[in-house]
Amino acid sequence: MHNVGTAYAAYEAIVEGKPCVSRFTTLCGQALKTPKNFEVLIGTTTDFLFELCGIDTSNKQKSIVGGSLMGSELRSDKAAICKTTNCLIAASVNEFQTPQTEQACIRCGFCADVCPSKLLPQQLLAFSKTVDTTQLLEHGLFDCIECGACDYVCPSHIQLVSTYKESKKLIETRRQDLEHSDYWQQRFQFHQYRVKKEKDQAASRKVDASVKPALAAGPAVKEQHDEAGFISKEQASLDIAAAVARVKARRDEKNK
Numbered sequence: 001m002h003n004v005g006t007a008y009a010a011y012e013a014i015v016e017g018k019p020c021v022s023r024f025t026t027l028c029g030q031a032l033k034t035p036k037n038f039e040v041l042i043g044t045t046t047d048f049l050f051e052l053c054g055i056d057t058s059n060k061q062k063s064i065v066g067g068s069l070m071g072s073e074l075r076s077d078k079a080a081i082c083k084t085t086n087c088l089i090a091a092s093v094n095e096f097q098t099p100q101t102e103q104a105c106i107r108c109g110f111c112a113d114v115c116p117s118k119l120l121p122q123q124l125l126a127f128s129k130t131v132d133t134t135q136l137l138e139h140g141l142f143d144c145i146e147c148g149a150c151d152y153v154c155p156s157h158i159q160l161v162s163t164y165k166e167s168k169k170l171i172e173t174r175r176q177d178l179e180h181s182d183y184w185q186q187r188f189q190f191h192q193y194r195v196k197k198e199k200d201q202a203a204s205r206k207v208d209a210s211v212k213p214a215l216a217a218g219p220a221v222k223e224q225h226d227e228a229g230f231i232s233k234e235q236a237s238l239d240i241a242a243a244v245a246r247v248k249a250r251r252d253e254k255n256k
């Protein structure tokens with residue numbers, strides 16, 4: 001399921017071949033005199049849009065990006081609009097309850113009852129606290145759509161969604177670290193392989209150079225084969241000497 005802004009951006013990209021340079025954004029909240037929908041160029045700052053809607057700064061408590069349940073508080077009104085900014089709220093002083101102090105989970109199960117992804121939010125909370133990433137993945141942390149319903153109903157005022165966001169960030173960071181580590185390990189192993197190959201090739205060239213004189217004497221040696229075609233004693237001695245020279249050269253090369 002996509003929202004209208006995303007569907008429109010997909011239409012423009014596929015049918016008209018346009019890149020995503022703007023975004024439909026809803027501006028609302030009781031601190032605005034005239035809430036509106038805008039098509040906004042990406043990069044426009046939040047305070048510019050609030051001004052267009054006639055903001056009453058004396059009545060503004062906080063700015064929220066992304067809706068009242070799923071949204072997060074903006075740290076600055078100079079934040080830029082990006083392709084995912086679907087909604088901005090300029091909340092008045094009385095619009096949202098001030099966050100209450102978190103209490104311990106009483107295992108009431110209200111959060112599980114409302115979860116649209118059929119997760120066990122209280123379990124995810126417990127695994128997040130112990131940073132048990134295996135259990136978090138097994139219990140479907142990444143299936144959480146961060147709708148905020150569990151936060152809303154929790155009688156202990158636990159900030160469940162922000163805890164899940166932190167856990168997701170942690171798991172993603174670890175995954176990226178592992179990927180980087182594997183990549184650089186492969187590069188290192190390939191470097192070692194290349195250095196060894198170059199050394200072996202140099203050693204082999206050296207051996208070829210040392211046995212060249214013996215090979216140059218080939219025709220004379222051939223004459224030392226007996227009539228039946230068996231190798232002569234002199235030829236055998238020369239072959240053994242060449243093999244010994246090759247082994248010695250390789251050993252010297254390795255010991256360097």
Ligand code: SF4
Nearest residue numbers: 105106108109111154
């Ligand atoms: S709603 Fe809150 S208190 Fe109840 S089980 Fe879920 S996390 Fe625990």
Ligand code: SF4
Nearest residue numbers: 115144145147148150
């Ligand atoms: S925020 Fe996640 S865990 Fe909580 S109700 Fe929504 S989908 Fe379920």
